[in-house]
Amino acid sequence: MKNTIRKCISILLVMALLCGGGLVANASYTQDSDLFRQSCTVNGDTAAQRGFCWYTKTAVDTQIRVFANGRDITSTLKLDDVTCTAWEGNYMHKVTVKGLTAGTDYTYQLKGDTAWSEPGAFRTDDGDDKISFISIADVQASSLENFLKGVRTAKKGLEVNPDADFIVNLGDFTNDSTNEEWDYYAEAFDSFDSRVTLAPISGNHDGLGVWHWFDNMFNLDKSESVQNLNGVNYSYDYGNAHFAVLNTNDALSLSLAQLRWLFNDMRSTDKDWKIVFMHKSPYTLGKDGKWPDALYTKATLTRICEATGVDLVMSGHDHQYLRTKSLKLNHVVPDGEGVTYVLAGTAGSKRYEIRDFMFNHFITLDKLAALTVQRDGKNDLGHYNQCYLQDGTLDHVDLNRVGGVFSNITIDGGKLTLKAYVLKDQAEGETEDVLTEIDSFELTKETGKNEITFTGDNSTSPVRYALGLIPSFLSLAVYTFGNWLPRFLCMLPDLVYTVVTKDVF
Numbered sequence: 183m184k185n186t187i188r189k190c191i192s193i194l195l196v197m198a199l200l201c202g203g204g205l206v207a208n209a210s211y212t213q214d215s216d217l218f219r220q221s222c223t224v225n226g227d228t229a230a231q232r233g234f235c236w237y238t239k240t241a242v243d244t245q246i247r248v249f250a251n252g253r254d255i256t257s258t259l260k261l262d263d264v265t266c267t268a269w270e271g272n273y274m275h276k277v278t279v280k281g282l283t284a285g286t287d288y289t290y291q292l293k294g295d296t297a298w299s300e301p302g303a304f305r306t307d308d309g310d311d312k313i314s315f316i317s318i319a320d321v322q323a324s325s326l327e328n329f330l331k332g333v334r335t336a337k338k339g340l341e342v343n344p345d346a347d348f349i350v351n352l353g354d355f356t357n358d359s360t361n362e363e364w365d366y367y368a369e370a371f372d373s374f375d376s377r378v379t380l381a382p383i384s385g386n387h388d389g390l391g392v393w394h395w396f397d398n399m400f401n402l403d404k405s406e407s408v409q410n411l412n413g414v415n416y417s418y419d420y421g422n423a424h425f426a427v428l429n430t431n432d433a434l435s436l437s438l439a440q441l442r443w444l445f446n447d448m449r450s451t452d453k454d455w456k457i458v459f460m461h462k463s464p465y466t467l468g469k470d471g472k473w474p475d476a477l478y479t480k481a482t483l484t485r486i487c488e489a490t491g492v493d494l495v496m497s498g499h500d501h502q503y504l505r506t507k508s509l510k511l512n513h514v515v516p517d518g519e520g521v522t523y524v525l526a527g528t529a530g531s532k533r534y535e536i537r538d539f540m541f542n543h544f545i546t547l548d549k550l551a552a553l554t555v556q557r558d559g560k561n562d563l564g565h566y567n568q569c570y571l572q573d574g575t576l577d578h579v580d581l582n583r584v585g586g587v588f589s590n591i592t593i594d595g596g597k598l599t600l601k602a603y604v605l606k607d608q609a610e611g612e613t614e615d616v617l618t619e620i621d622s623f624e625l626t627k628e629t630g631k632n633e634i635t636f637t638g639d640n641s642t643s644p645v646r647y648a649l650g651l652i653p654s655f656l657s658l659a660v661y662t663f664g665n666w667l668p669r670f671l672c673m674l675p676d677l678v679y680t681v682v683t684k685d686v687f
């Protein structure tokens with residue numbers, strides 16, 4: 183009932199704003215073509231704050247105004263000054279809005295050169311123990327056509343759960359992080375991103391080697407970040423859950439400084455649920471799972487998650503859907519005693535096969551609870567390498583599983599439910615949406631049991647971070663030569679066989 187009332191109020195507010203409605207005097211609601219790449223993101227206290235970022239073509243004074251119950255309440259809020267920074271031929275604007283009221287539906291408008299934007303909407307955390315969110319990953323498009331395929335998947339997620347508190351994008355927003363690609367992203371996603379709060383995660387295509395792009399696309403709480411060159415790490419609470427967002431572009435995957443930050447961050451909360459979002463996946467059957475960074479991430483991150491009581495890790499990067507059973511020390515344990523890892527599939531159109539050669543070398547089938555490869559057909563040599571997990575064995579692909587993936591996650595007190603879906607690709611002329619549930623699982627726990635065990639300073643100075651890079655790379659090198667290389671060499675015959683017979687590396 184509460185959600186229905188909220189929805190009705192939101193619809194009425196947006197309709198009133200769109201029509202002029204007399205709610206706000208002297209307002210123009212024409213879309214300003216000079217304003218683009220707008221986003222509303224989590225930024226610190228989710229009950230009281232939001233971060234906004236948008237772009238203009240020229241250096242103009244910009245503004246934001248916020249409405250509650252149809253009334254302009256901007257003057258009652260604490261607003262930092264709107265910053266304006268030149269970036270790659272455009273002008274980036276950021277502002278953090280503070281002093282919002284918990285559990286409230288808001289709409290907002292951004293001003294470009296002349297006119298105000300279409301209204302966007304968000305809802306602040308009401309602090310109860312019921313929340314839900316949608317996750318997507320790896321749109322990683324270069325063309326407007328493929329961005330539109332990605333946003334089709336994301337919109338279906340909001341159709342399945344229109345009351346989602348926020349959207350998680352697990353990284354690789356674009357392919358090459360160029361102006362042209364971010365413009366395509368904005369053209370496809372702007373109206374979607376303004377409907378609900380976004381929690382963005384930096385992917386390797388968004389940051390590594392294209393410095394500062396990710397940081398310049400979103401207004402995030404950088405006070406927690408170890409470094410901002412290739413992405414941002416941050417954390418936030420929502421309801422009875424604590425979320426830590428990692429930046430896996432840091433020192434090729436995760437620096438020792440960021441691992442220490444995660445360890446302390448997860449010990450500084452007594453929320454019932456602890457969830458980690460990151461781009462690169464510790465458990466995967468995709469092509470990137472065979473490199474040292476994936477195994478090093480698994481070796482280091484999993485120990486911290488186990489030690490601090492993390493329940494769920496969600497990641498992307500490998501463009502297939504995979505869920506592990508509950509794992510501890512890389513062994514299957516009863517639910518509630520270990521960590522569940524979900525590789526979230528791709529909402530986009532670039533999809534990976536599984537790599538058979540990794541079986542029994544880097545991963546064993548008994549650890550997996552669900553797997554869906556989102557591809558169809560045969561490879562160039564005529565071999566099937568597309569499949570899904572059915573009752574513990576791999577089967578050929580089901581055509582209803584060929585499409586974009588999103589997940590809907592709900593938390594209700596001591597129960598977490600994740601349902602993952604494929605939205606089937608549409609053939610030319612096809613208009614019907616075919617949605618297939620590819621995974622569903624529950625985690626349950628006794629609430630009120632977590633305790634705060636860290637209260638110190640969890641920040642890292644630039645000097646300390648720079649000094650820590652040497653041991654970070656040394657640690658990765660020692661792991662690579664001492665652990666990864668011997669296992670890779672054992673796997674090599676199977677890898678060569680797959681290259682020769684299936685033309686897959």
Ligand SMILES: [Fe+2]
Nearest residue numbers: 354385386499
């Ligand atoms: Fe990636």
